[in-house]
Amino acid sequence: MTTPQTPVPGVIEAEAGRGGWRAAVVLGSGLGPLAGELIDAEPIPYSAIQGMPTSSVAGHSGSLYAGGVEGTPTLIFSGRVHLYEGHDPAAVTYAVRAAIGAGCDVIVLVNAAGAIDPNLQVGAPCLISDHLNLTGRTPLLGPNDDSIGPRFLDQTEVYDSRIRALARELDPDLPEGVYAGLLGPTYETPAEVRMLRTLGADMVGMSTVMEAIAARYLGARVGGISVISNPAAGLTEKPPSHEEVLRAAEQARPRLVKLLRGVLSRLLTL
Numbered sequence: 001m002t003t004p005q006t007p008v009p010g011v012i013e014a015e016a017g018r019g020g021w022r023a024a025v026v027l028g029s030g031l032g033p034l035a036g037e038l039i040d041a042e043p044i045p046y047s048a049i050q051g052m053p054t055s056s057v058a059g060h061s062g063s064l065y066a067g068g069v070e071g072t073p074t075l076i077f078s079g080r081v082h083l084y085e086g087h088d089p090a091a092v093t094y095a096v097r098a099a100i101g102a103g104c105d106v107i108v109l110v111n112a113a114g115a116i117d118p119n120l121q122v123g124a125p126c127l128i129s130d131h132l133n134l135t136g137r138t139p140l141l142g143p144n145d146d147s148i149g150p151r152f153l154d155q156t157e158v159y160d161s162r163i164r165a166l167a168r169e170l171d172p173d174l175p176e177g178v179y180a181g182l183l184g185p186t187y188e189t190p191a192e193v194r195m196l197r198t199l200g201a202d203m204v205g206m207s208t209v210m211e212a213i214a215a216r217y218l219g220a221r222v223g224g225i226s227v228i229s230n231p232a233a234g235l236t237e238k239p240p241s242h243e244e245v246l247r248a249a250e251q252a253r254p255r256l257v258k259l260l261r262g263v264l265s266r267l268l269t270l
Contacts, residue, residue, distance in 0.1 A: 020103040021075055021103045022072050022073045022103065022106065023069075023073070023105075023106040023108065023264055024074065024095070024096070024099035024106070024108070025038075025074065025076045025077065025107075025109075025110065025260065026077045026095060026096065026108070026109050026211060027078050028112050028207055028227075029245050029246065029249060030246035030248070030249030030250065031110055031112070031252075032078035033250075034078075034257055035063070035078040037253075037257050038065070038069050038076060038257065039066070039069060039076055043064065043065055044066065052064075052094060053081045053087055053091040055079050055080065055082070055085065056085055063078045063079065064078070065078060069265065070265030071268070072265060072267050072268065075099050075102065077099075080092070080211075082184065082207055083135060083137060083183055083206075084184040084206060089141070092139070092211065093139045093211055093214035095211075096211045096214050096215050096220075097218065100219075100220050104220065105219070106160075106220060106223065107211070107220045107222050108163075108222075108223040108260065108263065108264075109212060109225070110224075110225045111179075111208050111225075111226050112245045113203040113204060113227070114187070114188070114228075114230050114232040115202070115228045115230070115231050115232055116180070116193055116197050116202055117177060117203065118235055119175075120175060121228060122228050122248055123228065123229075123247075124255065125174060125226070125228075125252055125255060125259060126176060126202070126225070126227075127164050127174055127175070127176035127225060128159050128177070128179045128224030128225065129164065129177060130159060131159075131179045132180040132196075132200070133181055133209040133213070134182050134183075135181055135182060135183045135210070136183060137210065138210075139213055140153060140213065140214075148218070149217040149218055149219070150217070153213070155213075155216065158222055159212070160222055160223060162221075163263065163270070164223070167259060170258075170262040171255070171258075177201075178201050178202050178203075179201070179202070179203050179204070179208060179209075179224065180199070180201035180203070180204040180205075181206070181209030182204060182205070182206055183206065185206065187239075188232060188233050191234075193233050196232075203228065204232055205226065223263065225256070225260075227248060228252075229245040229249065230244045230248065
């Protein structure tokens with residue numbers, strides 16, 4: 001079913017007051033604690049938000065933080081759901097669609113990813129410059145309502161160049177690369193990692209691409225950041241694990257908080 005307009009859940013609408021929202025951030029595996037550092041507000045459990053799906057994955061707490069980040073009205077979604085949990089693309093993109101319906105015109109998607117490029121540092125952020133959608137799914141499948149978005153979506157620049165330039169200005173050592181989004185939940189085989197490298201991928205994960213496509217379809221600008229959680233299979237003798245992902249997220253937290261705070265504080269100037 002093509003990405004629909006999403007009624008704004010009442011709790012988000014109530015939190016907005018008269019100012020509305022400008023940006024939304026979606027935080028992935030192990031990154032939820034960042035939300036409380038960016039916004040000093042009581043978390044709203046996803047279970048209290050009508051229509052909001054909840055995750056079954058460790059490291060995805062499932063709470064919404066609503067407030068200002070350096071003067072920018074922001075919604076931070078701590079945790080996301082995934083296709084591999086059995087959710088359809090509409091559920092996976094629900095938070096993004098609700099945020100855009102509430103007025104957000106910038107969506108920042110943050111995930112944990114395995115490094116295919118051996119030069120990427122574990123425990124450090126990397127900008128997403130582009131993606132490969134290898135999930136076999138899309139949130140745009142089915143009939144299209146031309147009043148909402150285009151039937152044939154241009155993806156020349158999914159990840160906004162102005163947001164990427166701002167991020168590099170704030171953090172000049174920040175690398176960027178192509179993110180390969182796979183269905184999961186298995187980690188990739190060494191042969192699959194070699195294939196992905198041949199295709200031009202620098203990092204690999206199991207999220208983000210559905211959300212990015214839906215956000216662009218609805219007219220929002222997208223920023224993407226991967227926290228490098230581990231070398232991909234075959235690059236070292238150590239097999240990947242979810243515990244390793246969570247440790248890398250904790251290691252990246254100070255740098256990522258500074259980066260997100262800087263980006264969100266300057267959105268009004270873009």
